[in-house]
Amino acid sequence: MADPTANDVLRGTLDLLILKTLSLEPMHGWGISQRIQERSRGILDVNQGSLYPALQRLEHRGWIVSDWGTTENNRRAKYYRLTAEGRRGFVNETESWQRYAGAVGWILEATS
Amino acid sequence: MLAGIGARLRDALGRASADREMDEELRFHIEMETEKNVRSGMTPEEARRHALVSFGGMERHRGRLREGRQVPFVEPLWHDVRFGVRAVRRTPGLSAVAALTVALGVGATTTVFSAVNATLLRPLPLPEPERLGSIQERRSGAVSNGVEGMLIAYPRLLEYRDAGADVFASVAGHRLEDGFSLRLPDVTISVNGALTSGNYFETLGIRPELGRAYTSDDAREIVISHTLWASRFGADPSAVGRTVVLDGRSVTLVGVAPRGFAGASFVADQLWAPVGLRGLDASSWSLRMVPLVRLAPGVRRGQAAAAVDALARRIVPEEQETTVHSARLAHLEVVPDDGRGVAMGFFGMLLGTAVLVLLIAAANIAAIMVARGVARHRETAVRMAMGASRARVARHLLAESLLIFGAGGAGGVGLAYLGCAWLTGLELPPQVPPLLLGFTPDGRVLSFAVAATALVGLGFGLLPALGASRPDLVPALKDGATRSGSRGARVRDVFVGAQVALAVTLLLTAALFSRSLQAGLSADLGFDPTGVVAASINLGAPHEYDRETGRAFQHALLTRVRALPGVEAAALSGYVLLGGSRSGGHVRAEDAPNEQGINASTTAVTPEYFRTLRIEILEGRGFTDADDESAPAVAVINRTVADRLWPGQSPLGRRITGAAGNVEVVGVTGPGKYVFVTEEPSGFVFLPQLQRYRSRMFLHVRAPGAEAATIRDVRAAVRALDPDVAVSAPMLVSGVVGAGLFPHRFATQLVGTFGMVGLLLAAMGLYGVLAYQVARRTRELGVRRALGATAARVVRSVLGRGIIVAVLGCGLGMVAGGALAIAIRSFFYGIRPLDPVTFGAVPILLFAVALAASWIPARRAASVEPSVALRSE
Numbered sequence: 001m002a003d004p005t006a007n008d009v010l011r012g013t014l015d016l017l018i019l020k021t022l023s024l025e026p027m028h029g030w031g032i033s034q035r036i037q038e039r040s041r042g043i044l045d046v047n048q049g050s051l052y053p054a055l056q057r058l059e060h061r062g063w064i065v066s067d068w069g070t071t072e073n074n075r076r077a078k079y080y081r082l083t084a085e086g087r088r089g090f091v092n093e094t095e096s097w098q099r100y101a102g103a104v105g106w107i108l109e110a111t112s
Numbered sequence: 113m114l115a116g117i118g119a120r121l122r123d124a125l126g127r128a129s130a131d132r133e134m135d136e137e138l139r140f141h142i143e144m145e146t147e148k149n150v151r152s153g154m155t156p157e158e159a160r161r162h163a164l165v166s167f168g169g170m171e172r173h174r175g176r177l178r179e180g181r182q183v184p185f186v187e188p189l190w191h192d193v194r195f196g197v198r199a200v201r202r203t204p205g206l207s208a209v210a211a212l213t214v215a216l217g218v219g220a221t222t223t224v225f226s227a228v229n230a231t232l233l234r235p236l237p238l239p240e241p242e243r244l245g246s247i248q249e250r251r252s253g254a255v256s257n258g259v260e261g262m263l264i265a266y267p268r269l270l271e272y273r274d275a276g277a278d279v280f281a282s283v284a285g286h287r288l289e290d291g292f293s294l295r296l297p298d299v300t301i302s303v304n305g306a307l308t309s310g311n312y313f314e315t316l317g318i319r320p321e322l323g324r325a326y327t328s329d330d331a332r333e334i335v336i337s338h339t340l341w342a343s344r345f346g347a348d349p350s351a352v353g354r355t356v357v358l359d360g361r362s363v364t365l366v367g368v369a370p371r372g373f374a375g376a377s378f379v380a381d382q383l384w385a386p387v388g389l390r391g392l393d394a395s396s397w398s399l400r401m402v403p404l405v406r407l408a409p410g411v412r413r414g415q416a417a418a419a420v421d422a423l424a425r426r427i428v429p430e431e432q433e434t435t436v437h438s439a440r441l442a443h444l445e446v447v448p449d450d451g452r453g454v455a456m457g458f459f460g461m462l463l464g465t466a467v468l469v470l471l472i473a474a475a476n477i478a479a480i481m482v483a484r485g486v487a488r489h490r491e492t493a494v495r496m497a498m499g500a501s502r503a504r505v506a507r508h509l510l511a512e513s514l515l516i517f518g519a520g521g522a523g524g525v526g527l528a529y530l531g532c533a534w535l536t537g538l539e540l541p542p543q544v545p546p547l548l549l550g551f552t553p554d555g556r557v558l559s560f561a562v563a564a565t566a567l568v569g570l571g572f573g574l575l576p577a578l579g580a581s582r583p584d585l586v587p588a589l590k591d592g593a594t595r596s597g598s599r600g601a602r603v604r605d606v607f608v609g610a611q612v613a614l615a616v617t618l619l620l621t622a623a624l625f626s627r628s629l630q631a632g633l634s635a636d637l638g639f640d641p642t643g644v645v646a647a648s649i650n651l652g653a654p655h656e657y658d659r660e661t662g663r664a665f666q667h668a669l670l671t672r673v674r675a676l677p678g679v680e681a682a683a684l685s686g687y688v689l690l691g692g693s694r695s696g697g698h699v700r701a702e703d704a705p706n707e708q709g710i711n712a713s714t715t716a717v718t719p720e721y722f723r724t725l726r727i728e729i730l731e732g733r734g735f736t737d738a739d740d741e742s743a744p745a746v747a748v749i750n751r752t753v754a755d756r757l758w759p760g761q762s763p764l765g766r767r768i769t770g771a772a773g774n775v776e777v778v779g780v781t782g783p784g785k786y787v788f789v790t791e792e793p794s795g796f797v798f799l800p801q802l803q804r805y806r807s808r809m810f811l812h813v814r815a816p817g818a819e820a821a822t823i824r825d826v827r828a829a830v831r832a833l834d835p836d837v838a839v840s841a842p843m844l845v846s847g848v849v850g851a852g853l854f855p856h857r858f859a860t861q862l863v864g865t866f867g868m869v870g871l872l873l874a875a876m877g878l879y880g881v882l883a884y885q886v887a888r889r890t891r892e893l894g895v896r897r898a899l900g901a902t903a904a905r906v907v908r909s910v911l912g913r914g915i916i917v918a919v920l921g922c923g924l925g926m927v928a929g930g931a932l933a934i935a936i937r938s939f940f941y942g943i944r945p946l947d948p949v950t951f952g953a954v955p956i957l958l959f960a961v962a963l964a965a966s967w968i969p970a971r972r973a974a975s976v977e978p979s980v981a982l983r984s985e
Contacts (some may be wrong), residue, residue, distance in 0.1 A: 029137060030144040048141065048167045052134075053176050078137045 014046065014054050016097055019082065019090040022064060026081035028071070029055060055080060063089050134177055142167060169381045196511030201483070207516055209876065210480045214520025214568060215541045216869050217473025219527025222553070222561040224466040224862070226532050228459045229560075230551045232452065236376060236444045239317045242413070243281075244376075247272065247403040247420055249439040263287065263400035266309070266387070271427045272403070272420075279419040281408045284308065284315035285401030288379055289390075293650075293838030295357035296344060298627065300831060302648075302840030303340065305383030306375055307390055307401075315406045320367030323352035330388035334358060335367040335684060337374060340382040352519035358385065360655060360836040371978050375446055376404055376938045389474075407440070417441040458855060461936050466862050470564060472614045472870045474572035478879045479607040481513070483884055499849040505961050510917060513573045521565030528553055538858070604884070605913075608877040609921040615870035616925025616958055617932060622867035624933055624940055625860040625948040631942025632853045638750075638784015639689060640726040641845040643680075643816030645823055649830060652807035655837060659805045665833060666801075666809065670718065672829040678818030681724040683814055684801055684809040686715035688845060689725070689786055690852045697771030701757040710756040712749075712795030713786055716804035722748075722781070725749060725845075732764045732779035740802040747772055748779035753795040772797045788853045812845070819844055856941065871958070874921075875965040882914050882969035891978055898978035914966030922955050929954075 021027060021035045032055075033046040058064045063086030069079040082090065142163050149159030167173070200207045235241035249264065264272075266285060273283035286308040299667035306312075313325035313335070322341075326333040331550040334356075336345075354365050363385070375381030387399060407416050417440060424439030447455050487612025492505055532551040553561075651657040651665060661836070666684055673682040719735040730751065739746055747768065754763040754777075763777045783793050801809070823842045830839050850857070876880050886893070894904055933945035943950075 028140065030141045033141075034148075049173050049176070052138070053172060056177060075140065075143075077137070077140050078133065 013097070014050055015058060016090075016093050017044070017046075018051075018054060018058065018080075019063070019086065019093065022082045023087065023090055026067075026069075026079045028069075028077040029080050030077075033079070058086070061089075062086070066105055118632075131178075134174065138173065164731075184455035192507045192511040193515075195508045196515045199508070199512045200515050206480060206484065210477055210516050210573075211520040211523060213473045213476045213480075213873060213876075214517055214565065215523030215527055216873065217470035217568065218521055218524025218561055218867055219531060220469040220565050220869065221463070221466040221526035221564050222524060222557060223531030223535070224463045226461070226528060226551050226553050226557045227535055228463060229554070229557050231447050231455055232445075232459065233556065233580070234446065234554070236446060237372060238376065241444060243407050243443045244316065244444050245405050245407070245413075245416070246444055247405060247424075247439055248442045249424055250437045252435050252437065257435060264403050266399040266401055268427060269309075269401060269403055272423055275423050275427065276419055279408055279416045281406045281412045282311050282315045284312045284404045285387075286312055286376060286384075286404060287401045287555075288377060288381070292385065293359055293385055293836060294344075294383065294628040294838075295360075295836055298837055299827075300838045302838035303387060304379060304380045306381045306804070307387045308384050309401070310386050312384065312404070315404050317406070318369065318373055321370040322349060323367035325364075325367050326386050328388075329386050331386050332361070332363045332389065333366040334363050334389070335369055335384045336365060337369050337380075337382045338371040339374075340379075341368045350517040357836065358389065363389065363390065377402070383536040386822075404444070413441065422436040441552075458859075458939070461939060462859065462862060465618060465866050468614050469866045469870055469873075470568065472611050472618075472873045474568045475607045475611040475614070476873050477568060478572040479604045479611075479877055479881060482607070483880070485641050501795035510574060513569055517565050517569035517573055521561060521569075524565065525553070525558065525561050528557070568792050572968070604881045605917055608874070608881045609917050609924070611870075611874040611877045612918055612921025612958070612962070613638065613925035613928060615867070615874040616954060617923050617929040618870040619867040619954045619957065620861065620925070620929030620950060621932060621936075622860065622863040623954055624943065624945070624947060625856060625863050627943050627947055627950055629853055629860045632789045632856055633850075635785060635789055637690070637789070637849065637943065638782050641690075641849050642813055643819065644725060644814050645819050645826075645842060646810045646812045646845050646847040646848075647823065647826060647842040648808065648810050649837065650808040650840070651837065655807075655834075657807060662807055663802075663805060665837075666718075668833055669811065669829060670720075672832075673826060675811055676813075676815070676822060676825045678815045679822060680814040680816070681720050682811065682813045683718045683724040684811055685717045685721055686806055686809065688810050688812075688843070688848055689784075690845075690849050692787060699753065699768045699770035699772055699795070702767040702769045702774065704757070706756070709770060710753055711797045712753055712797045714770065714797045714799060716799045716806055716809075718801045721812065723800070724812050727784070728782050730780045730782055731762065732777070734779055735798075735800040735802075737802070739800040743803075745773060745775040745803055746778045746800060747775040748781060748798040749777055750781045750796040751783040752793045753782050753797060756795065768797070772799060775799065789849065790856075822941045855939075859939065871961060876959045878914055878917065878962055879968065881917070882910060882966050883972070885913065886910060886969045886973045889973070893973050893976045894978045897976060903974035906976070907974045910970040910973045911963075911966050914970075916964060918959060918966075922958050925958075926951065926955065 017036050018032055026036065029048075029051060030110050033048065033051055036044055036046050048054070055066075059066060060081070063083060064080045065083055066078050066080050068076055071077050139325060141161070145163035145166065146156070146159045149162050150156060154162065167840060238244060247264065269283060270284050273280060276283070286306045289305055289307050292303045292305050294301050310326060310328040310331065313320070314327070318325070321338065323335075325335055341347060341351060351365060352368060355362050356365055357363075375384070379978070387401075392683055405416075407413070419438050420441045424436050427436075433539050444575070445452075496505060504747045529552075532553060535551045595763060631854070649666075649669070670682050670684065673679060697711065697714075699712045701707060717735070719737060719739070722729060722734040729748070732748070735746070736749060749763060749768065753768075757763065757768065758766060763780060765774050765776065781796075784796070785791060786796050811826065813822050813826065823839075826842070827839045830837050896906065897903075930946055930951070933940075933947075937945040
């Protein structure tokens with residue numbers, strides 16, 4: 001059950017979080033959602049309803065590709081990994097996110 | 113990026129496998145989540161429930177993912193097509209009927225249109241037809257009408273050429289000649305062809321396939337058609353350069369025309385010869401030809417037309433008492449100007465009846481599509497309630513219509529090809545030379561078929577379906593069946609009524625044609641054509657027969673022919689009765705010069721003619737061998753002339769003057785038909801051939817049962833007398849009479865077929881609407897039966913509906929058919945346009961069919977078991 005205090009990942013940032021997760025290692029959908037939840041220390045909860053469409057979107061953009069592989073428990077799962085294009089995109093998106101987050105931070109500080 | 117496109121295509125196209133992968137991926141997710149929950153201490157059931165809840169609505173995710181897979185535009189379209197295929201497959205019978213109906217309507221109209229195209233629209237198959245033309249002068253005076261009026265004297269043509277050198281690249285002339293006699297080693301044949309100026313081939317831009325063309329008016333050379341080369345020379349290339357005898361003169365065969373070239377008129381030429389070969393001289397004003405011009409490079413048609421008109425007024429005509437008022441540059445067309453009006457009327461009428469078939473088909477389609485729309489009303493309402501846009505629903509209907517009409521249109525084109533094969537195979541009247549008509553559908557015909565299909569598809573397929581699917585969400589969802597059903601049923605009744613009306617109109621027209629054909633066939637001809645063969649024997653130029661030697665030849669021929677086995681009688685006549693030609697003029701009584709005379713055809717005949725054709729002599733006598741040039745000039749007139757000139761008195765011994773000369777009447781024949789079977793009673797004067805020599809005569813031989821052998825024997829007899837004389841146009845006189853009714857027979861067959869198709873479609877429509885009603889009313893009928901209605905009463909209630917539709921439609925069709933019949937009354941013979949037999953029989957036929965079509969649904973309604981019916985919904 002989802003933690004009631006957990007925040008839904010903001011639209012638009014989910015792609016970035018997925019790319020970040022996949023930049024470390026190829027992973028299946030469930031694993032991606034777990035990683036994001038763990039790394040955000042439980043603050044961010046990935047809604048499955050947005051996760052899979054986001055994966056599909058990224059795949060259509062050619063940033064990630066998927067293959068069927070097996071998990072440690074020997075289960076078939078669909079693994080996603082970054083393409084070269086996706087890696088470039090990830091770098092760009094990260095920069096622009098940091099600029100954006102910085103800008104929002106300045107504004108919030110200035111008005112507080 | 114490439115990987116992305118690949119992923120999209122894979123997703124979009126491999127729908128089933130993508131669905132499977134998606135399900136597996138989501139299942140994996142749920143399982144992992146469940147395991148995680150178990151690890152955190154839940155029972156397996158609880159863990160799974162939590163996993164599912166946290167995941168949210170599975171179906172919603174799947175839907176979103178599926179949509180995400182779609183390639184914009186292509187995917188929805190693909191989806192629509194698949195939807196259409198599904199819809200069509202769900203109702204294969206109805207869809208097939210709809211497609212077949214479209215095919216029948218489109219096939220009928222396209223067939224007639226291809227005939228119109230072949231005769232009236234398509235240019236002659238010549239290279240660069242837009243650079244070619246003919247000069248047509250408008251004249252008054254001596255040489256102003258008829259065939260001769262369309263021709264221009266050769267010297268005048270040369271003046272056009274010289275004075276119009278700036279607009280014409282060349283000016284040529286040709287004239288059709290039937291009956292060149294071509295002597296081959298084993299046989300002498302009569303060949304249709306053209307006498308042409310030397311520059312004929314150059315002007316038309318035709319290069320012979322073998323050998324070369326002649327280039328001078330006086331060359332002793334000929335070119336033959338590909339067909340003649342194949343049929344008579346065995347397609348032997350060494351035929352070129354060979355010497356043959358044409359009309360008794362040795363000429364060299366210098367070329368074979370390319371396949372498909374058959375001259376520059378609607379008659380298929382088999383041979384071309386320069387004018388000099390018939391002893392015609394370019395300076396002769398009596399040599400009259402059809403002009404052919406090729407425009408000079410860079411000259412526009414309008415410019416050339418203006419020049420032609422100016423030249424026509426400037427060049428002084430030398431023909432006596434003839435004035436040229438204007439001239440125009442005509443296109444080279446299959447049917448020449450003077451025949452276009454008649455042809456347009458005839459084909460317009462046929463096209464009109466074909467359009468009626470198309471309209472019936474359209475009404476049928478509309479009824480079917482409305483039924484489908486109504487049946488799908490509830491489904492549509494559900495889909496729209498769930499958020500499908502109106503455009504989306506419309507697209508589905510469009511896709512479905514496209515499939516049905518696409519199949520129907522393609523079937524229609526197939527039917528049109530069959531129809532055209534039928535047209536091509538039609539036997540033309542024997543005296544009509546082979547025509548240059550290609551009925552095979554071309555681009556224009558196919559465009560017509562597509563347009564007709566699209567029109568019916570959009571107007572009568574899609575719109576009604578859209579209308580029937582109009583969303584009345586709430587009532588449709590509540591009890592879609594009952595409410596919208598009554599609206600659809602009313603609309604269908606209207607369409608079926610319209611079909612009945614149109615079918616009645618068609619049937620009436622078809623029946624009128626058939627009745628008028630019957631009237632023509634049973635008309636009293638005044639002679640008996642059965643068992644008589646006729647053939648033309650021409651002793652005129654270039655043969656060197658004069659009056660004496662010609663008579664001797666004719667006499668010797670008749671003697672030989674009479675001795676042939678199976679021959680009962682033989683005679684010569686100036687022409688074949690009912691062959692469509694005539695000559696003659698005004699005649700009047702010598703003893704009453706101030707009385708109005710009568711127009712009469714005349715022909716010269718040998719004494720045995722009346723016996724050969726079994727023409728009854730009512731009064732006086734026929735001719736004898738004594739009626740020669742040394743005896744008084746005599747004539748046999750028909751009853752019509754006698755009654756006009758000397759009403760109530762015997763004409764024997766009296767004299768007539770005028771077109772027949774001044775002759776004494778020695779006999780009277782009964783009235784008959786002379787030029788057309790469909791003519792009004794007209795005057796006829798027979799003259800003795802021994803007093804009127806004509807070099808070209810038609811040999812008539814009565815040889816019942818031995819017609820074919822007789823034609824062969826006659827050829828041998830003629831060849832034995834003179835190998836250069838050809839026997840041309842051999843024919844059965846009964847065939848000529850039948851051929852005179854060719855338009856009636858053609859129209860009867862075509863419109864009759866259309867009428868039957870229309871009747872069948874209307875019957876199908878009626879059956880469909882009633883069967884549909886019965887199926888819908890099963891429950892109501894069951895209740896009625898349960899409440900005590902008898903089977904007869906139920907049958908009556910169903911039949912009643914069919915009968916009402918049929919009566920209204922039939923009444924409307926009778927009115928429309930009557931109006932149409934009066935409008936096209938000139939096509940009928942021997943019957944009144946409101947022929948009581950026709951107008952009595954057609955409704956009876958229609959009601960019989962309507963009753964049969966209604967009977968099956970009515971029986972089904974009567975056999976409804978109350979208990980079954982009450983459970984049916």
